[in-house]
Amino acid sequence: MLALYYFPGNASLLPHMMLREIGQEFELRLVDRGQNAQRSAEYLKLNPNGRIPVLVDGDLVLFETAAIALHLADKFPQAGLAPAVGTAERAEFYKWMIHLTNTPQAEYRAWFYPHEHVADEAAAPAVKQAAGERLNRMFDVISKQLGDRTWLLGSRFSAADLLLFMLIRWGRGMPRPPRSIPNLNALAERVLARPAVQAALDAEGLKAPIF
Numbered sequence: 620m621l622a623l624y625y626f627p628g629n630a631s632l633l634p635h636m637m638l639r640e641i642g643q644e645f646e647l648r649l650v651d652r653g654q655n656a657q658r659s660a661e662y663l664k665l666n667p668n669g670r671i672p673v674l675v676d677g678d679l680v681l682f683e684t685a686a687i688a689l690h691l692a693d694k695f696p697q698a699g700l701a702p703a704v705g706t707a708e709r710a711e712f713y714k715w716m717i718h719l720t721n722t723p724q725a726e727y728r729a730w731f732y733p734h735e736h737v738a739d740e741a742a743a744p745a746v747k748q749a750a751g752e753r754l755n756r757m758f759d760v761i762s763k764q765l766g767d768r769t770w771l772l773g774s775r776f777s778a779a780d781l782l783l784f785m786l787i788r789w790g791r792g793m794p795r796p797p798r799s800i801p802n803l804n805a806l807a808e809r810v811l812a813r814p815a816v817q818a819a820l821d822a823e824g825l826k827a828p829i830f
Contacts, residue, residue, distance in 0.1 A: 621645040624665065624673040626652045627823040628788070630684040630724070631672030635823065636781045637691045639815035641698040647822065685720040688778050700778040708772060715771050715779035723757045723786050726750055730793070751793055758790070758797045765802050769809070784810040788830040798830050 623638060625631030625647055638645045650656045650671050657669045665673045666682040673680060674687045676694070681687050692701035702708035729736050729750035733743040761783070765771060771779045787797040787807045798804045807830050810816055820829065 622648055622675040624648045624650050624662070624671060624675075625823070626650050626657075626671050628825055629671045630785070632785050632788075632819065632823065633684055633778070633782050634672055634674060634687045634691060636785075636816050636819045637688060637698075637700060637778055639819045640700060640781075640813070641691065641695045642815075643695060684724075685716055685782075688782065689716065692778050699776075700781075702772070702775065702777070708775065711772055712777055712779055715777075716782065719761075719779065719782045719786060723754060723761070724782075726754050726757065727786070727789055730754060754790065754793065754797075755795055758787075758800060758803065762800045762803050765806065767802065770806070780806065780810055781816070783807075784816070784830075791828065791830050796830070 621638065621643060623631060623634055623645055625635055626649065629652075635647070650662060652671070656662055657666075657671055662673075663669055665675070665680055668682065670682070672684060672687060673682050674690070675681075676690070679690075681690060689701075692698075693704075696703075701712050727750075729746055733746035733750065734740060736746045737743050768774075770776050771783060783803075784807050787803055790797040798807060811829060
């Protein structure tokens, strides 16, 4: 059986939503960040980086959110969470998955944990502010690329939309949250309406306001 190590609202939300969309039986295993469980010796055997999530698929132990997402899309093609391999649509899917994980998702690290980026704690607020400004520019670019399309790939829903939804949610505490951009808000609302997404949010105890 598949097992997903998660913490509510963390990057594990993406594979969790995907597993619900796939409809495959899986087990949720809580990594209690409140108890620093992600740094426990047991968890570090699964992910030596001490970050969440981890997916266990038989003998395969996989960390890195985007890698888990791509594995699930490949393992369960019948779920339609990615276009067919070798197509131009699949290349566009890769583009969005890599961009979203390498650009806004990575930038959020400086927004949420600015103290990790400074030697002097007094500089942390400036690091946070600069990260927020960079995130604003990133979401403006994503909005322009999305335009008036329904999904990132046009008329086709994919795991990339789930990833963008998660990132929009993460920005809910920013001075200018991503949801304030009309087309990003509309996409997030469409994702939120999906039964599998509702099931994942309910299972994690995530209540309104979602984003």
